[in-house]
Amino acid sequence: MEVVRTEDATRSFKAGKLETSALRGVSVSIESGEFTALVGPSGSGKTTLLQLLGCLDQPTTGRVFINGQDVSRLNRNQRADMRRTSIGFVFQFFALIPTLTAYENVEMPLLLAGKPPEERRTRVQELLDSVGLADRADHRPDQLSGGEQQRVTVARALAGGPTLILADEPTANLDTANGEQVMTTMTRLNQETGVTFVFATHDPRVVKFARRVITLQDGLVVNHNAQVKKG
Amino acid sequence: MIQLLKLAYRDLGRNRRRSFFSALALGMGLGLLLLMAAVVDGEYRGSMESTIRLESGHLQVRSASYDESKASLAWEDLVENPDGMAAQIATLPPVEVSTPRLFASGIVAVGEETDAVRVIGIDPSSAANAPFSDGLVFGDFLTADDREGVLLGLPLAERLSLQVGDKVTLLINTSNGEVDQQDFIVRGLYSTRTPSYDDRTVFLPLAKAQAITRTENHASAVLVLLHDRQQAEAVASALQGAGLQMVTWEKANELLLDTEEFAAAYMTFLYLIVLGITATVIVNTLVMAVFERTREIGILSAIGMRRRRIMAMFFAESGLLGIAGIAMGLVIGGLLVAYATIQGFYIGDMGVTGIMLGDTIYAHLTLEDTLTLTLLAFVITLLAALYPAWLAARMEPVDALRAGQ
Numbered sequence: 001m002e003v004v005r006t007e008d009a010t011r012s013f014k015a016g017k018l019e020t021s022a023l024r025g026v027s028v029s030i031e032s033g034e035f036t037a038l039v040g041p042s043g044s045g046k047t048t049l050l051q052l053l054g055c056l057d058q059p060t061t062g063r064v065f066i067n068g069q070d071v072s073r074l075n076r077n078q079r080a081d082m083r084r085t086s087i088g089f090v091f092q093f094f095a096l097i098p099t100l101t102a103y104e105n106v107e108m109p110l111l112l113a114g115k116p117p118e119e120r121r122t123r124v125q126e127l128l129d130s131v132g133l134a135d136r137a138d139h140r141p142d143q144l145s146g147g148e149q150q151r152v153t154v155a156r157a158l159a160g161g162p163t164l165i166l167a168d169e170p171t172a173n174l175d176t177a178n179g180e181q182v183m184t185t186m187t188r189l190n191q192e193t194g195v196t197f198v199f200a201t202h203d204p205r206v207v208k209f210a211r212r213v214i215t216l217q218d219g220l221v222v223n224h225n226a227q228v229k230k231g
Numbered sequence: 232m233i234q235l236l237k238l239a240y241r242d243l244g245r246n247r248r249r250s251f252f253s254a255l256a257l258g259m260g261l262g263l264l265l266l267m268a269a270v271v272d273g274e275y276r277g278s279m280e281s282t283i284r285l286e287s288g289h290l291q292v293r294s295a296s297y298d299e300s301k302a303s304l305a306w307e308d309l310v311e312n313p314d315g316m317a318a319q320i321a322t323l324p325p326v327e328v329s330t331p332r333l334f335a336s337g338i339v340a341v342g343e344e345t346d347a348v349r350v351i352g353i354d355p356s357s358a359a360n361a362p363f364s365d366g367l368v369f370g371d372f373l374t375a376d377d378r379e380g381v382l383l384g385l386p387l388a389e390r391l392s393l394q395v396g397d398k399v400t401l402l403i404n405t406s407n408g409e410v411d412q413q414d415f416i417v418r419g420l421y422s423t424r425t426p427s428y429d430d431r432t433v434f435l436p437l438a439k440a441q442a443i444t445r446t447e448n449h450a451s452a453v454l455v456l457l458h459d460r461q462q463a464e465a466v467a468s469a470l471q472g473a474g475l476q477m478v479t480w481e482k483a484n485e486l487l488l489d490t491e492e493f494a495a496a497y498m499t500f501l502y503l504i505v506l507g508i509t510a511t512v513i514v515n516t517l518v519m520a521v522f523e524r525t526r527e528i529g530i531l532s533a534i535g536m537r538r539r540r541i542m543a544m545f546f547a548e549s550g551l552l553g554i555a556g557i558a559m560g561l562v563i564g565g566l567l568v569a570y571a572t573i574q575g576f577y578i579g580d581m582g583v584t585g586i587m588l589g590d591t592i593y594a595h596l597t598l599e600d601t602l603t604l605t606l607l608a609f610v611i612t613l614l615a616a617l618y619p620a621w622l623a624a625r626m627e628p629v630d631a632l633r634a635g636q
Contacts, residue, residue, distance in 0.1 A: 051629050054533070056533060056628045056629045056632070057627075057629045076538060077537050077538060080532065080535050080536065080537045080538070081535065081537070083533060083534065083535045084534065084535020084536075085535070088534075089533050089534065091530075091533075091632065093526075095526075095530045095533075095632075096530075097238075097527055097530065097531070098245075098527075099238065099241035099242055099244070099245060100238070100241070108531075108534060109534050109535060111234050112534065112535050112536055112540070113535075156534070160534070160535070
């Protein structure tokens with residue numbers, strides 16, 4: 001089943017009279033359960049494409065579909081609802097709220113979704129356990145290592161029960177061992193939960209985890225299936 | 232909601248010093264307003280009490296043709312048999328005390344020095360004259376049969392260098408339009424601590440005042456003090472009769488009441504200015520928080536927090552700052568008001584005419600003022616969050632996430 005599809009999506013940015021095209025007509029389709037890497041050099045449009053797929057931004061032209069729904073022209077609140085119900089994010093920086101504990105960070109999407117306390121408690125414990133941080137639940141981000149923080153982010157991304165998780169350079173700020181651990185965790189969760197993972201990277205050590213690679217260059221997809229690795 | 236408040240509380244705790252000083256700014260603002268409200272209320276309350284106690288009473292029964300501004304002593308403008316009328320009025324249950332008063336204008340002369348004064352003939356035995364008998368500073372109070380004694384206000388005596396036992400000449404208008412003069416002995420010096428009153432008012436026993444003004448068995452008014460001043464209209468209606476006019480304390484003090492009303496409007500304007508200034512501190516704090524936490528706002532937005540909730544987050548912070556500030560304000564204001572209520576502010580003779588200001592203003596804080604100002608401070612604090620909250624909510628998640636990179 002198709003989770004994400006873009007149809008000739010473009011994204012241009014204006015700076016004064018200067019217009020820059022970050023994406024110049026991208027059409028891709030990603031099926032449920034895929035573990036896909038977006039690769040390409042800096043400025044190739046990886047992050048911009050992830051932002052369109054994540055309903056964080058909207059295409060200048062073309063269309064983006066999430067779970068069959070055209071999200072290209074949704075308003076801000078509708079996009080927020082789409083993100084809350086269907087999409088999880090893992091960012092390059094350790095995107096946790098510093099005043100909240102690991103538990104509370106993971107709980108946040110469930111709170112936003114209005115889940116009852118008991119359901120939240122069970123789900124958060126389950127998720128922290130699944131990323132190996134059950135014993136770090138009461139720690140705040142500044143009491144966790146970079147790798148642990150990123151795993152909390154992964155747990156949070158899964159909290160709302162999304163069909164798609166988008167990760168932008170998830171290991172860029174981690175050392176090799178921690179980066180490996182985060183990717184292993186993501187791979188395992190992809191296999192266990194069947195949630196679709198799409199991550200942008202230019203690190204070959206990360207690309208090797210992908211079962212499908214989409215290569216971008218100068219805002220265009222130049223290869224849909226550069227590498228297929230059986231997990 | 233609880234989660235939102237918890238998040239807001241922790242966010243404020245990130246920079247405790249800044250949050251503390253923001254709340255303190257509001258607290259000081261509120262404290263100042265409570266003091267201002269209490270002083271103004273105390274000033275008007277004190278002024279009204281003084282006017283009623285010294286001048287107007289709760290009710291004055293006068294002849295229908297009596298014109299206060301002319302201080303007429305013509306018999307037709309005066310109340311006949313005032314003692315009898317006062318005794319009759321005193322039998323009414325709401326009445327505390329009732330006494331005749333004769334008002335005349337005159338001049339005090341000592342050697343080359345002269346001063347225009349208001350001469351009031353009083354029944355020295357009446358409890359209505361307690362402010363003067365209790366306020367006796369030197370000498371003795373008047374007696375009903377005293378034919379030579381006069382009671383002077385302390386400031387007047389000081390200005391004319393008079394002491395108890397000194398001789399003073401009094402020139403007084405009479406009922407037939409002439410001016411009579413007679414020497415008197417300063418029997419006593421009083422102080423009501425209302426300089427504008429003490430400075431221009433001298434007292435004679437009523438019988439002597441009637442004799443010198445040739446108003447025999449007449450008085451300008453019968454002054455009535457009630458147990459409850461709200462009963463003034465009812466008592467006035469009960470006493471209404473042909474040839475009489477009833478002047479209630481409200482009618483007699485229209486100027487003061489109007490001034491109080493004007494002052495209330497003016498004070499509201501001042502309240503808004505002071506709270507507006509403190510609100511800018513809150514705005515500044517929250518705007519700084521928005522800029523410091525731009526990326527976090529982006530994260531929350533990315534995980535699906537809607538604009539309204541992002542705004543609510545900042546309103547919650549503002550609300551908590553407001554509660555902390557109000558708590559501080561109530562303590563600061565409470566201490567200031569307590570001091571001003573007990574010790575008062577000495578203002579001396581402000582030279583104000585038309586309103587009887589005491590030489591010391593004692594603050595008086597009402598529950599209504601406290602609640603109104605507290606609520607106003609809280610609402611303005613919440614309004615202060617409007618701009619920062621809007622600023623946070625309008626951020627595009629993409630731009631917010633990029634912040635700091």
